[in-house]
Amino acid sequence: MAEKEVWITGIGLLSSLGEGLDAHWEALADKRVNADDKRLAPYVIHPIGPVSFDAQIPKKGDQRQMETWQRIGTYAAGLALDSAGVKGNQEILSRMDMIIAAGGGERDLTVDMAIMNADAQGKLPPALLNEKLMNELRPTLFLAQLSNLLAGNIAIVHGVCGTSRTFMGEEAAGIDAARIAVARIGAGQSDIALVGAAHNGDRGDLLMLYAFGDFALKNQHSSIWSRRNNPGFAIGSAGAFLVMESREHAEARGAKPFAKLTKVVADLARRKEPGAVTKSLQAMWPKLGVGDDAILITGATGAEPATSEERAFLEQRPGLVVRAPGTTFGHTMEAQFPLGLALAALSISRGKLYPGNDPAGFEVEKPGAPTQIVVMGVGHWQGEGMALVEAAK
Incomplete structure (x- = not known):
């Protein structure tokens, strides 16, 4: 049996440049860059642009139990569903698959610092450590958020309730998420899928890890191709989600493809x-x-x-x-x-x-x-x- 054609029928983008396709297209045309070399100096980051999360995550309770990376991803996922014309379509959403790439999630730096300071001062007996972990962290979490919470929150907020897969492994996870989506749709194992990832670069804990590995860009922003003498990456913030579906499924519902x-x-x-x-x-x-x-x-x-x-x-x-x-x-x-x-x-x-x-x-x-x-x-x-x-x- 011939493989089915995979169409991209929805795109959701939220980044340091703003939100939505028109805003990003204009920013790219203007060669705009929103980098910050002051907040976590000497390192360069790209914090998320101004956004009202209420537009895609209307319940404040849902927002409160997410850290920023999850809000970014859930918001971008909503934009992709809107773009594909399936937002709120329970018949399609109930069988839409999710294939997501995610990191280990954000740590609670306030709790981390309290524990480290108490330990440095010799005031952290084992019983106190257990008490802080039990009383100061949300009951559903541990010291860092679980990677599959992004898929869970997308299901809660947007009602995407088909199968769910979350890949971990930094850049390779994003590649594999797309690869598996194309393979499943091409083989007829899935009709429609929400595929993507989210990342928050405005994180001191994450920056520390990459700085220790000598990967983080220092001092000033420059073009990727101009960094030979000052190598490294400026950690970015973005949610990028795609609705992928078989050509037959898209045509049956009258959807037009981006590509x-x-x-x-x-x-x-x-x-x-x-x-x-x-x-x-x-x-x-x-x-x-x-x-x-x-x-x-x-x-x-x-x-x-x-x-x-x-x-x-x-x-x-x-x-x-x-x-x-x-x-x-x-x-x-x-x-x-x-x-x-x-x-x-x-x-x-x-x-x-x-x-x-x-x-x-x-x-x-x-x-x-x-x-x-x-x-x-x-x-x-x-x-x-x-x-x-x-x-x-």
């Missing part, structure tokens, strides 16, 4: 070997069936040595027209690949590629309406993947 998602491939390079990332990308590229003059949206991080090895692959194909959303959005970890898919589908649906944002000149302009865009992801630590997004005919 079709033809293929997703993934790999896990042996990064202890120099050049492993370049070899991984070379091996995946032929599987997409595109030429070396394609348009490519890459989730390049700016962290080394991954970005240099990724650039080596790109420079072997000088005809590629490249965009790196990491310059504009920051690096949004699990959401980086879904964000790339969203920008590719949006560009195809609007009939042009958004302009490059690279003073170094690596990102050249491409006139005309794109019909194929490759989305690429190379994790800062591990995980590689590619997808082909095409115009739906």
Whole structure:
């Protein structure tokens, strides 16, 4: 049996640039960047833009039991459902699958600091530690929020009640979420799915982890392609969700596609070997069936040595027209690949590629309406993947 065509019929975006497709398209056209190098100095972050969560999460009780990353994701998921025209359609939502990429969730820094200060002062006997953990944390949580709470909250707020899968593993999780969605819909195991991720970059606990690994961008913001002498990523904030469905299902309900998602491939390079990332990308590229003059949206991080090895692959194909959303959005970890898919589908649906944002000149302009865009992801630590997004005919 032939694989079913997978259409992207809904896109929900919330980021440091704002919310919704029009706001993001205008910001990309203006080459706008909302980066903050003061709040968590000397590190650069992209905090979420101004948003009233009430618009997609109307109950204050629901909002209160979510940390920011969950609010971002639940909000973006609602935007995607609106975009696809299925918001509130209980017949469809009751069987819509969810495939989500998520990290370990946010810690309660107030509780963490109280425990650490008490320990430093020699005032933390075991009984007191247990008391703080039992009385100062929400009863449904532990020291960090569970990754699958995002899917749970989307189900509660929006009524998406089909099967649910949550992938963990930073950038690779976002790649696999898309890969599994395409495989399930293509095989007829799912008619329609909500796929995406959320990330909050305005977190001191998260920044500490990446700073210890020497991954975080310091001092000032710059283009992804201008960071060789000051490598690292600026942690980004974004919710990126897509409604994917089979062509037959979309046509039956009269839905129009932004684009079709033809293929997703993934790999896990042996990064202890120099050049492993370049070899991984070379091996995946032929599987997409595109030429070396394609348009490519890459989730390049700016962290080394991954970005240099990724650039080596790109420079072997000088005809590629490249965009790196990491310059504009920051690096949004699990959401980086879904964000790339969203920008590719949006560009195809609007009939042009958004302009490059690279003073170094690596990102050249491409006139005309794109019909194929490759989305690429190379994790800062591990995980590689590619997808082909095409115009739906």
